[in-house]
Amino acid sequence: MLYNDFETVVPKVSNQRKYYFIRTDHGRYFDEFYENGFVAIGWDPITLDDLKRADTEEVRLKVGRIKERHDIEDSIVKREITSILNKLLLFRDMNVGDIVVMPSYNSDRFAFGRVLDPHVYLENDNRGECPHIKRRRVEWVSVKNKNRLHPDFSLIRAHHAIFDISSDYSSRIDSLLSSVYQKDDYTYLRIDVGIEEEIPIQELIKIFNSIDRLAEEFRVKYPDFGEVTVKVNLNSPGDIGVKIRSSVHAMAFAFVLFTACTQDQVDSRNVSDQVVDIEPGIDQKTIENAVHSLQETRRSLNARMNENLDR
Known part of the structure; x- marks a missing residue:
């Protein structure tokens, strides 16, 4: 490799880039997501318009009704509603260039990709197995077997649909995506x-x-x-x-x-x-x-x- 080529291919990684771990339905649709370049999240009755005003009481009540809970003043139910809304907001607020980490169903493989579009889109012509229509387009960069990754990745055991792992995993993921940056x-x-x-x-x-x-x-x-x-x-x-x-x-x-x-x-x-x-x-x-x-x-x-x- 020539030095001039090397200098042009070394990526400059923004310190504003976020890193998200997405496990939709326990990784059941891993292959479909990877092969078709997207990720999706559930809670389909929550519309794009709902996401735009997710901090309103009206949307909180809608989530409560979907959960089929009647006493939404109950502290446990309120925490569940807040948790659901936070997941949806994370999915909504991912920016172009942010990194998505997606495990397979039994977490023996991890896919790494970049968010391609600035907004959530609805897939109304669904021909795959994944039933969820709220989606984000992703450019998948690589797939790694778990035994080829640092042991720290085995510690990601949370079963939330989506959560921010920027503070703990950004440097490890950066070095996986590029050997020099x-x-x-x-x-x-x-x-x-x-x-x-x-x-x-x-x-x-x-x-x-x-x-x-x-x-x-x-x-x-x-x-x-x-x-x-x-x-x-x-x-x-x-x-x-x-x-x-x-x-x-x-x-x-x-x-x-x-x-x-x-x-x-x-x-x-x-x-x-x-x-x-x-x-x-x-x-x-x-x-x-x-x-x-x-x-x-x-x-x-x-x-x-x-x-x-x-x-």
């Missing part, structure tokens, strides 16, 4: 370790040393080059998250790591030539050594993985 003045990079069994400590040390030597070269040449921090997930298959304050220098640094850690065959001289063109103060040999070391570690880990597959 910018957000809140920082550049983030995910390095996949990729093997199922225990990770040899020697290989981890090689990776950390390569990152540290490269970072030190940037720090010496550019005093404003930010601190590089890492977050390690050692749950197989693990990954290493790299974080650095965004700048032109940070982008060049991320380019070296991304190229060395994601591509099978890399010409270290070609990578160093591109970086030196942008950052003429950087020592070319340091870049080549970092690329070579990271590539060597990548090959070693891949070899271990292939050995296990052949057993």
